[in-house]
Amino acid sequence: MAMAAKPPLGWNSWNTFSHDINETLIKEAADAMVESGLKDAGYEYIVIDDCWSCRQRDENGRLVADPEKFPNGMKALADYIHSKGLKFGMYSCVGTRTCADYPGSFDYEFVDAETFAEWGVDYLKYDYCFKPRSADGPTLYRRMAMALRNSGRDILLSACNWGNDNTVDWIRSTGAHMYRSTGDIVDSWQSIKDIAVSQMEKQKFAGPYCFNDMDMLIVGMYGKSHNSWIARGGCTTEEYKTHFSLWAMMNSPLMIGCDIRSMNDDTKAILMNRDILAINQDVEARTPTVLKEWSEGADTAVTMFKPLENGDYAIGFFNFCDGDNGTHIQFSDMGLPTRGYGLQLYDLWEQKDLGVHTCKYSAALPAHGCLMVRAKVVKL
Ligand code: GAL
Numbered sequence: 184m185a186m187a188a189k190p191p192l193g194w195n196s197w198n199t200f201s202h203d204i205n206e207t208l209i210k211e212a213a214d215a216m217v218e219s220g221l222k223d224a225g226y227e228y229i230v231i232d233d234c235w236s237c238r239q240r241d242e243n244g245r246l247v248a249d250p251e252k253f254p255n256g257m258k259a260l261a262d263y264i265h266s267k268g269l270k271f272g273m274y275s276c277v278g279t280r281t282c283a284d285y286p287g288s289f290d291y292e293f294v295d296a297e298t299f300a301e302w303g304v305d306y307l308k309y310d311y312c313f314k315p316r317s318a319d320g321p322t323l324y325r326r327m328a329m330a331l332r333n334s335g336r337d338i339l340l341s342a343c344n345w346g347n348d349n350t351v352d353w354i355r356s357t358g359a360h361m362y363r364s365t366g367d368i369v370d371s372w373q374s375i376k377d378i379a380v381s382q383m384e385k386q387k388f389a390g391p392y393c394f395n396d397m398d399m400l401i402v403g404m405y406g407k408s409h410n411s412w413i414a415r416g417g418c419t420t421e422e423y424k425t426h427f428s429l430w431a432m433m434n435s436p437l438m439i440g441c442d443i444r445s446m447n448d449d450t451k452a453i454l455m456n457r458d459i460l461a462i463n464q465d466v467e468a469r470t471p472t473v474l475k476e477w478s479e480g481a482d483t484a485v486t487m488f489k490p491l492e493n494g495d496y497a498i499g500f501f502n503f504c505d506g507d508n509g510t511h512i513q514f515s516d517m518g519l520p521t522r523g524y525g526l527q528l529y530d531l532w533e534q535k536d537l538g539v540h541t542c543k544y545s546a547a548l549p550a551h552g553c554l555m556v557r558a559k560v561v562k563l
Contacts, residue, residue: 462531
C-alpha cells in the first residue's frame with residue numbers, strides 16, 4: 184500500500200526522553216495520544232527513537248530489545264499500540280552503529296527488515312551515523328527501502344541523513360517516504376528560525392510519498408528534555424505557534440516531541456488546531472511560494488502562500504525579527520486580478536473572519552509571531 188500520501192503525523196521519543204525510554208513510557212504515550220484527542224486530530228505514529236536495543240546482536244545476528252527497558256519485547260508493545268488504533272515506529276541506522284552506539288543495520292538490512300516486520304513495526308526512522316566511508320549513502324537507503332518493501336509488511340521509511348550528500352537530489356528515488364534535510368532541532372527560537380530559513384529553497388523537492396522532514400516538533404517542550412543538548416531554555420507559546428505554522432505551511436511531517444502525557448492547554452490548542460492541520464494535510468501538498476522581506480541581510484519577515492485543493496489559498500505571515508514588525512502581501516503576486524475580485528480572509532489561530540480585502544493585506548505581528556489565514560477568492 185502506498186504510504187505518506189500526506190505528511191505523516193505522530194510522536195517520537197527523542198526530543199524529550201532521548202536515552203531514557205522504556206515500555207511503560209511508550210505505552211503511556213500511546214494512551215495519551217488517544218485520551219488527549221491527538222489521535223482524533225490525525226496523529227497516528229508512536230515512534231521509539233535510538234537506545235532501545237541491547238548493545239550487541241544475538242548469536243543469529245538479530246537485533247534484540249533491551250530486556251530491562253522493554254521486558255515484554257517489541258512484539259507485545261506493537262500489539263498494545265495497535266490495539267489503540269495507532270501505528271508503531273522504530274529506529275535504526277545506515278551505519279555499523281547508531282548515533283548513540285547501539286548496533287546499526289549496515290550489512291544486516293534484510294535481516295533487520297524481517298525482524299521489524301515480525302514485530303509489527305509500521306515505520307522506520309533510519310539515521311546516518313557510523314556509515315563506512317567506502318559505502319555510498321544513496322545505495323544504503325536504496326538497500327533498506329528494498330528490504331522494507333519486500334518484508335511482507337507496509338513499513339514507512341523515514342530517512343535521517345541531515346541533508347548530507349545533497350539528500351534532496353536522490354532521496355525520492357531511493358523509495359524513502361520522508362527525509363530529514365537539516366541537522367537536529369533543539370528547543371530554542373534560534374533553532375526554529377535557522378531550520379525554517381534553511382528549508383525554504385528545498386521545498387520544491389518535497390511532495391506526496393516523499394516529504395521533507397524539518398525535524399521533530401519542539402512545541403510544548405518549554406525547555407524540558409532529558410537531553411541537555413536539546414533543552415536550551417525552551418520557547419514561548421507564541422514561538423511554538425509560529426514553529427507549528429511554518430512546519431504546517433511547508434508540508435513537513437509533524438512528529439510531536441514533547442511529553443504528551445502532560446501537555447498544557449496552549450500546547451494542546453497548537454497541536455490540535457484542525458485548521459492549521461488541514462493546511463499541512465492538504466491532499467495536493469503544493470510547494471509554498473516564499474516572499475522574503477530581507478533587509479540588508481537581516482531576516483525580517485516572510486510571507487508564504489500555497490493553493491489548496493478546494494480553490495482556497497493558505498497564507499502565512501511570519502515575523503523573524505526580535506521586535507514587533509509588519510508585513511504584507513499583494514494579491515496580484517498570488518494571481519488575483521487587480522479589479523473585480525477580492526480575498527475573503529479567515530484567521531486560523533484566532534478563528535475569526537477578517538473580512539473581504541482587495542489588492543493587499545497588511546499584518547502587524549509581534550516579535551517571532553505569525554498570522555495564518557485561509558483565503559477564498561470572491562467576485563465583487
Ligand atoms: C540523530 C538524529 C536525531 C536522533 C539521534 C539519536 O542523528 O538526527 O533525530 O535520532 O540521532 O541518536
